[in-house]
Amino acid sequence: MSEKKRLFSGIQPTGNLHLGNYLGAVRNWISLQDDYEAVFCIVDLHAITVAQDPCVLRQSILDVARVYLAAGIDPDRSTIFVQSDVGAHAELCWVLNTVARMGDMEKMTQFKDKSDKEGSERSSVGLFDYPVLMAADILLYDTEVVPVGDDQRQHVELTRTLARRFNKQFGETFVVPRADIRSDGMRIMGLDDPTKKMSKSAASEYNYISLTDTSDIVRKKIMKAVTDSEPSISYDQNRPGVKNLIDIYSLLDGKSADEIVRQYDGKGFGDFKKGLAHVVVDFLLPLQDRMAAISDDDVCTILERGAQRAGAIASEKYSHVKKRMGLGNDNNLNK
DSSP states (O other): OOSSOEEEEEEOOSSOOBHHHIIIIIHHHHHHTTTSEEEEEEOHHHHTTSOOOHHHHHHHHHHHHHHHHHHTOOTTTEEEEEGGGSTHHHHHHHHHHTTSOHHHHHTOHHHHHHTTTTOTTTSOHHHHHHHHHHHHHHHTTTOOEEEOOGGGHHHHHHHHHHHHHHHHHHOSOSOOOEEEOOSSSTTOBOSSOTTSBOOTTOSSGGGOOBTTOOHHHHHHHHHTOOOOSOSSOOOOTTOHHHHHHHHHHHHHHOOOHHHHHHHTTTOOHHHHHHHHHHHHHHHHHHHHHHHHTSOHHHHHHHHHHHHHHHHHHHHHHHHHHHHHHTOSSOOOTTO
């Protein structure tokens, strides 16, 4: 067994991944895989909590894995797999449902946010139960560290609650994980609405920059990005649109916010946005070239290998859970 602590994280395969996904998650994962035994999942079971086209979903799974690989997630150092390829995720979710309480679930703010479109009565039970499946994802791997954005903090806290509750009732079984919340890049906001997180499910394509967008589309989206009526460029929490664009510039270019502000001192938003578009395009073009060089067959081979590794860990943990609870044919709790 590795002496490194284990880390788990994942992204849904719904739509094209965007710059917010990269800066908020994948970019961070690349460095973390040096320090942890990293497990990175494509969470397709989470994706089907809302309606999906099966053919589109199947291709999206491959495309998300391709982004992982092109961005620098190394399958020799990290485990990359598809959630539904490891059956223990769904099985442990059901077990944890018997430990979770309705009071726990009714506190989850994301269900309220996500169900607004359809109304809670029309939303799937899976959408309501989403946080328990997330808990199962994490607890299956004796995960110690979960890198998430601040909007996912509540879900990790539920995971911690369920782990402690199970351990108290059935004996020490699960590692109680901690959230690793990074301040930089975790909240890349929408270009058209800087008060809300950049989202691939946004109504307008001008909300996000897809990692597959052409250079012309990138420039067009950035030039239309929301700023404000003030003529100067400054880094200020009270100017969310400008701050968001500076954040993107800084994360991709490596300059501090202060350096960027000084660079565009006395210049207008036109010059600033052209400069930002240049930085984004310079980042995306080589990434897109690397993505194009990875075939579907290559992706499938890596995902199959990852599922075997993840499955071995998950199967052992779930067997232990069953024994703790008295489930199955072998009820010897001392094993």
